[in-house]
C-alpha cells in the first residue's frame with residue numbers, strides 16, 4: 001500500500017513549491033490537484049505515466065475515494081493543495097477517511113499566500129515596537145465564525161491581520177475594523193494572485209477607500225486582504241530597528257560593539 005502525501009503547492013508561482021514537494025512529484029504514481037487554485041505548471045515534474053486528476057468537480061467523498069484507490073496501486077500518491085495545507089483547506093476532512101481506511105499519510109508544508117502577499121508588496125508583518133503579532137483570519141461568509149473570533153474582536157489587538165477568503169466581503173472587513181477603532185486612514189493592502197507570473201496585482205489604500213480601489217481594479221477573487229500598522233514601513237523615516245541588529249545588543253551569535261542600552265530580549269535567533 002502506498003503513502004498519500006498532502007503537499008503544499010505554494011501560492012501560485014510553480015517555483016515556490018518546496019524542494020521536498022517537487023521531489024515527491026517526480027516520483028508520484030498519481031496526483032490529485034485543485035485545478036482552480038494550483039498552477040498546472042507543477043505537473044511538469046510528474047513522471048511519464050503518472051495519473052493526474054483535477055479535483056475541482058469532485059466532492060470530499062470523491063477526493064478521499066480517489067486517493068484511497070490510488071494508494072492501492074501506487075507507492076507515492078499526492079494531493080496537491082494551494083498554499084499551505086494547514087490553512088483554510090480540507091485537510092482534516094480528507095485525512096479522516098484515509099485514517100479509517102488505514103492509509104499511511106504525510107503532510108509537506110507550503111508557502112502560504114499570506115507570505116507571498118507580504119513578499120509581493122515588500123512588507124513585514126512584524127515590526128519592532130509596532131506589532132509583534134499576526135492573525136490569520138477571514139470574515140464570516142457561509143462558514144460561521146466561532147465565538148470570540150469576529151473581526152471586530154480580533155482587530156482590537158491592532159496587530160497585523162491577514163484576511164483570507166474575504167475579497168467579496170470587504171464591507172464586512174471595513175465594519176469590523178471600524179468597530180475595533182481603526183482610523184479611516186489606516187493603511188490596507190490587497191494582493192491578487194500573489195506570485196502568479198504575470199498575474200499578480202497589488203492595491204494599496206486605506207480603510208476609507210480600499211473597497212473602491214479594489215472595485216476600480218476589478219479584483220473580485222483570489223486576493224489577500226491585509227490590515228496592519230506596519231504596512232508601508234519601507235518608506236518611514238523613523239524606524240525603531242530590531243534589537244537583534246542593534247550594535248549595542250549582544251546575543252549568542254554576536255558580541256555587542258557599542259555600549260549596552262536597555263534590552264532584556266535574549267531569545268531571538270534570526
Ligand code: SAH
Nearest residue numbers: 083084087088112113164165193194223224
Ligand atoms: N491554503 C491556502 C489558502 C486557501 S483559502 C494558503 O495557505 O494560502 C483561499 C484564499 O487564500 C483565497 O480566498 C485568498 O484569500 C487566498 N489566496 C490563495 N492564493 C492566493 C494568491 N496567490 N494571492 C492572494 N491570495 C491568495
